[in-house]
Amino acid sequence: xxxxxxxxxxxxxxxxxxxxxxxxxxxxxxxxxxxxxxxxxxxxxxxxxxxxxxxxxxxxxxxxxxxxxxxxxxxxxxxxxxxxxxxxxxxxxxxxxxxxxxxxxxxxxxxxxxxxxxxxxxxxxxxxxxxxxxxxxxxxxxxxxxxxxxxxxxxxxxxxxxxxxxxxxxxxxxxxxxxxxxxxxxxxxxxxxxxxxxxxxxxxxxxxxxxxxxxxxxxxxxxxxxxxxxxxxxxxxxxxxxxxxxxxxxxxxxxxxxxxxxxxxxxxxxxxxxxxxxxxxxxxxxxxxxxxxxxx
Numbered sequence: 001x002x003x004x005x006x007x008x009x010x011x012x013x014x015x016x017x018x019x020x021x022x023x024x025x026x027x028x029x030x031x032x033x034x035x036x037x038x039x040x041x042x043x044x045x046x047x048x049x050x051x052x053x054x055x056x057x058x059x060x061x062x063x064x065x066x067x068x069x070x071x072x073x074x075x076x077x078x079x080x081x082x083x084x085x086x087x088x089x090x091x092x093x094x095x096x097x098x099x100x101x102x103x104x105x106x107x108x109x110x111x112x113x114x115x116x117x118x119x120x121x122x123x124x125x126x127x128x129x130x131x132x133x134x135x136x137x138x139x140x141x142x143x144x145x146x147x148x149x150x151x152x153x154x155x156x157x158x159x160x161x162x163x164x165x166x167x168x169x170x171x172x173x174x175x176x177x178x179x180x181x182x183x184x185x186x187x188x189x190x191x192x193x194x195x196x197x198x199x200x201x202x203x204x205x206x207x208x209x210x211x212x213x214x215x216x217x218x219x220x221x222x223x224x225x226x227x228x229x230x231x232x233x234x235x236x237x238x239x240x241x242x243x244x245x246x247x248x249x250x251x252x253x254x255x256x257x258x259x260x261x262x263x264x265x266x267x268x269x270x271x272x273x274x275x276x277x278x279x280x281x282x283x284x285x286x287x288x289x290x291x292x293x294x295x296x
Contacts, residue, residue, distance in 0.1 A: 001050065001174050002026045002124065002259070003249040007035040009182040011042035012273035017281070018173075020047040021074060026245065029060040036068045046071055048095075053078025066090045074116065074172075077125065081110040088113075095149065097172075099127025104140045115144060116172050119152030123175050123261035126203060126210045134166065141167030155263040157283025161291075173280075175261040181272045186251030189258060196264040205239065207232050214258035218243070 001023040010020030022039060024032050032049070039047050049070050054077045055061055062083055065073060073087055076097035084094045088111060096107040097116040104115050117140045119133025120126050131139075133152040141148045147170070150163035155176035163171050178185055179193045196214055203212050204222045213219055225238055239257070247256015 001178070002244055004174075004178045004183045004185045005050075006184045007038035007042060009177060009180060009184065009273060010035075010047050011039045012180070012182040013177065013277065014039075014043040014045040014047045016274040016277035017045075018273075018277050019072065020045075021050045022047070023050050024061055025050065025052045025055065026249075027061075029057055029064050032061060033064045033068060036064070036070060040068075048072030048074055048093075050074040050076065052076050053080070053082060058083070062086065065092070075112075076116075079110075080107045080112055084110045084112055097151070098140070099136070100129050100131060101139055101143055104144055108144045108146055112146070114147040114149055114169075115140060116149045116151050117141075117168070118172070119150075120203065120212070121153030121262040122151055123178075123201070123212050123264075124259040126212055128206065128210055130203065130210075133163070137163060137166040137168050153261060153263045155261075155266055155280075157280045157285070158287050159263075160280060160284050161287050175263050176267060176276055176280075177273060178260060179267050179270045180276055181270060185248050188251030188253055189248050189256075190270050192253055192258060193260050193264050194267050194269060196260065196267075198265045200265060201260060201262055205235060208235055208239070211257070211259060212261060214260055214264070216247075216256070216258055217254045218247075218257060 002025040005023035010022045013020035022035050049065055051061055051073055053075050072093045074095045080096040087094050094112045095114045095116060096112045097118055098104045098107055099118055107115055117136045119136045120130045121133055133150060137150045148168050149170040149172050150168035151172035154171045154173050160171050179190050201212050201214055203210050205211050221238060243257040244259055246252045247258045
């Protein structure tokens with residue numbers, strides 16, 4: 001949710017009954033502090049911060065989170081053993097995002113409170129194993145003793161119910177909230193998301209760090225380079241710096257890196273986060289009742 005989830009979206013989701021997360025991956029420490037304080041002012045409900053652990057200013061980011069007494073932190077893209085102990089010593093609940101069973105077990109050993117099992121359907125950075133949510137969630141749930149949260153391809157009540165059936169105790173939803181009124185993504189990007197059809201995304205940059213993005217002119221250049229067996233350095237040169245900001249936040253649909261999940265094909269409108277949450281909960285309840293009727 002880089003460039004998409006600031007205080008407005010996080011507080012809106014929390015006010016709607018979910019757990020809003022501030023996406024710290026695009027923020028400097030001072031900007032994150034501002035977003036945390038604004039979220040506190042906008043909601044009295046719990047919220048959290050998502051922190052990529054490979055962030056260049058990670059020590060300062062952690063200090064801000066502790067100073068501001070954030071209750072819950074979702075960590076990703078790095079070794080959870082590095083910061084989990086310090087966060088928990090300060091009374092913070094820690095959830096770590098993984099894409100395979102090996103990392104799930106390491107996260108459990110590091111002492112995290114829960115795990116997000118994110119399948120390859122998800123937008124943004126993904127695991128090299130390319131394991132789907134349908135396989136990953138039960139695989140991890142059967143092999144760890146802490147709660148598992150499903151992610152990747154979840155944007156409806158039906159998907160939430162399916163994730164629960166697979167062994168998850170909760171879900172993490174990203175792409176659906178990109179196309180929300182409160183999302184900080186550019187309106188061009190939001191419109192592109194709801195226009196993205198079946199097969200409109202691809203997994204790129206596998207040699208560097210796999211990322212799922214919308215097929216646009218930039219993605220086509222990547223595709224051509226990868227088919228020509230371009231080296232990591234050549235791919236990095238094509239990627240450059242600030243590519244995701246260019247597409248997601250600045251709205252450049254030609255040269256930007258447009259990160260979104262496969263579930264974009266099921267997203268058809270832009271609406272307030274409160275309505276999105278209600279729709280998902282209502283559908284979950286309705287489908288659950290219909291299944292009860294089937295099974296007797």
